[in-house]
Amino acid sequence: MAWFLLLCAPLMFGWIRASELTFELPDNAKQCFYEDITIGTKCTLEFQVVTGGHYDVDCRLEDPDGTVLYKEMKKQYDSFTFTASRNGTFKFCFSNEFSTFTHKTVYFDFQVGDDPPLFPSENRVTALTQMESACVSIHEALKSVIDYQTHFRLREAQGRSRAEDLNTRVAFWSIGEAFILLVVSISQVLLLRSFFSDKKTTTTRMGS
Amino acid sequence: MEMKAVVSSTGLMLLFAWLSPSQALYFHIGETEKKCFIEEIPDETMVIGRYRTQLWDKQAGSFLPSTPGLGMHVEIKDPDAKIILSRQYGSDGRFTFTSHTPGEHQICLHSNSTKMALFTGGKLRVHLDIQVGEHTNNYPEIAAKDKLSELQLRVRQLLDQVEQIQKEQNYQRYREERFRMTSESTNQRVLWWSIAQTFILIITGIWQMRHLKSFFEAKKLV
Numbered sequence: 385m386a387w388f389l390l391l392c393a394p395l396m397f398g399w400i401r402a403s404e405l406t407f408e409l410p411d412n413a414k415q416c417f418y419e420d421i422t423i424g425t426k427c428t429l430e431f432q433v434v435t436g437g438h439y440d441v442d443c444r445l446e447d448p449d450g451t452v453l454y455k456e457m458k459k460q461y462d463s464f465t466f467t468a469s470r471n472g473t474f475k476f477c478f479s480n481e482f483s484t485f486t487h488k489t490v491y492f493d494f495q496v497g498d499d500p501p502l503f504p505s506e507n508r509v510t511a512l513t514q515m516e517s518a519c520v521s522i523h524e525a526l527k528s529v530i531d532y533q534t535h536f537r538l539r540e541a542q543g544r545s546r547a548e549d550l551n552t553r554v555a556f557w558s559i560g561e562a563f564i565l566l567v568v569s570i571s572q573v574l575l576l577r578s579f580f581s582d583k584k585t586t587t588t589r590m591g592s
Numbered sequence: 593m594e595m596k597a598v599v600s601s602t603g604l605m606l607l608f609a610w611l612s613p614s615q616a617l618y619f620h621i622g623e624t625e626k627k628c629f630i631e632e633i634p635d636e637t638m639v640i641g642r643y644r645t646q647l648w649d650k651q652a653g654s655f656l657p658s659t660p661g662l663g664m665h666v667e668i669k670d671p672d673a674k675i676i677l678s679r680q681y682g683s684d685g686r687f688t689f690t691s692h693t694p695g696e697h698q699i700c701l702h703s704n705s706t707k708m709a710l711f712t713g714g715k716l717r718v719h720l721d722i723q724v725g726e727h728t729n730n731y732p733e734i735a736a737k738d739k740l741s742e743l744q745l746r747v748r749q750l751l752d753q754v755e756q757i758q759k760e761q762n763y764q765r766y767r768e769e770r771f772r773m774t775s776e777s778t779n780q781r782v783l784w785w786s787i788a789q790t791f792i793l794i795i796t797g798i799w800q801m802r803h804l805k806s807f808f809e810a811k812k813l814v
Contacts, residue, residue: 403617405722406630417619489630494617519746526753533760537632540764544771551778558785562792569796573803580811 402499404534406434406491409441409480413487416477421468421496428495429454429476430463432538435545436488442479448472458482461535491538493531616644616721623716626702633724634763635694637756641666641722642686643701648715655717664718665704671695680704688728694763725759726752 401419409415421427433439440458447453447469454464454476468474478490512520621627631639645662646655666687668677676697677689691697703716729752735745 401616401721402727403721404724405617405720406632408628408630415619417617419617513743515743516746519743519750522750523746523753526750526757529757530753530760533757533764537760537764537767540767540771541632544767544774547771547774547778551774551781554778554781554785558781558789562785562789565789565792566796569800573800576804577807580807580813 401496402493404491404493406489408487408489409436409478410487411483411485412481414477414479414481415490416475417492417494418473418475419494419496420472421474423468423471425468425497426465427468427474427497428463428465429492430495431459431478431490431492432461432535434489434491434538434541436480437483437486439488439542441488441490442482443476444479445474445476447474491534493534616642616719618717618719621701621703621716621718623703626700627718628698628700629720629722630696630698631722631724632696633691633694634759635691637725637759638688638690638728639697639699639722639724640686640688640728641699641720643681643721644684644719645703646717646719648717662716663704664701667700669698669700671697694766725756 403417403419407415429445431441431443433441438458439460442457443454443459443462444452444456445454445464445466448471453466456462476492476494478492480486480488619627633639643664645664647662648654649656660683662683663680664683664685665680666677666685667675668687668689670676670691671693672695677687679687681687689697699722701718701720726749729749731745731749734740734748740748
């Protein structure tokens with residue numbers, strides 16, 4: 385019973401976590417996320433800007449002491465792996481403070497530790513059978529497939545939002561230009577007419 | 593005896609799996625601030641969200657473990673901006689929904705505190721954990737319910753993963769179709785509006801010349 389509880393311990397304390405979120409970052413804003421990590425845990429932070437402006441964002445990762453582990457300005461996509469050097473709260477922030485009016489949508493995936501063992505009574509001491517090892521390797525491969533799919537979906541979302549933007553802009557500007565064209569040509573004629581009308585009255589006055 | 597141990601430990605694990613995440617990712621939220629998260633998911637996908645709130649205690653200078661009376665309002669919108677869930681939860685909450693249309697779903701959280709005095713510190717810590725698709729499956733629970741052996745459970749997990757990949761591929765086909773329609777529409781618009789503008793230009797040019805000619809003829813200048 386005791387060793388069962390011991391095996392359950394990681395599940396209890398949630399050492400193994402993967403958080404994947406997409407959020408909107410308004411202009412001139414900064415959003416920070418915190419996570420309590422234990423020493424020696426291998427963590428990965430991956431982020432990608434989905435929509436907005438030049439698709440770039442500032443990212444910063446700090447350890448509990450405030451030491452900056454990762455700092456990049458105006459990055460579109462990056463992946464950073466580190467091992468927690470001490471216990472405590474790690475903080476990572478995304479900043480859009482350099483932008484004046486474009487708000488960005490940012491996706492990030494913060495993986496802490498490895499995945500939990502599937503079957504709780506799994507004893508890591510005994511070797512896995514061939515079938516089980518095959519299952520484990522297929523599982524890992526499928527996980528990376530899902531990860532690639534996510535990144536592809538985000539890129540496609542980028543392209544699609546640009547295309548939709550272009551579509552509305554083309555309509556808007558075409559109508560605008562047609563309107564301007566009409567206004568300019570009519571006002572040209574009216575202006576020209578007004579020049580000659582004035583001259584006509586002056587000549588008549590002078591004549592009589 | 594062995595069986596009892598297995599059952600009781602599984603029960604314990606189910607209990608812990610159900611509890612709100614104590615070590616999840618957290619962020620700070622202001623009093624009237626609304627935090628929204630976007631989940632772009634295919635249809636018939638289950639999403640489970642769990643959150644836990646902690647209030648800043650100015651006297652103690654730290655966050656209280658839990659505060660009764662502090663609630664969060666959760667609002668979930670589907671891709672057509674229709675609200676599919678709008679509920680008030682307590683200080684710890686668990687919400688779940690299944691998407692019926694593929695696309696961007698928006699999950700918004702904002703605090704709905706009745707006692708304004710609670711917010712003198714101005715900070716609220718929210719632990720959040722959102723799991724999508726096959727991550728929502730609780731494998732120990734499934735193993736206990738269907739009485740699966742270890743290998744069967746692994747295969748079940750692989751099946752769920754493959755199903756998620758399939759759904760995502762299907763959703764991608766639908767998105768590509770939308771993208772293609774948007775591009776076709778832009779193409780059509782550019783074509784027709786260019787023709788229309790050239791036409792307007794020629795017509796106004798002709799009109800201008802004719803009008804001015806008749807104007808000058810009337811003025812006896814030509």
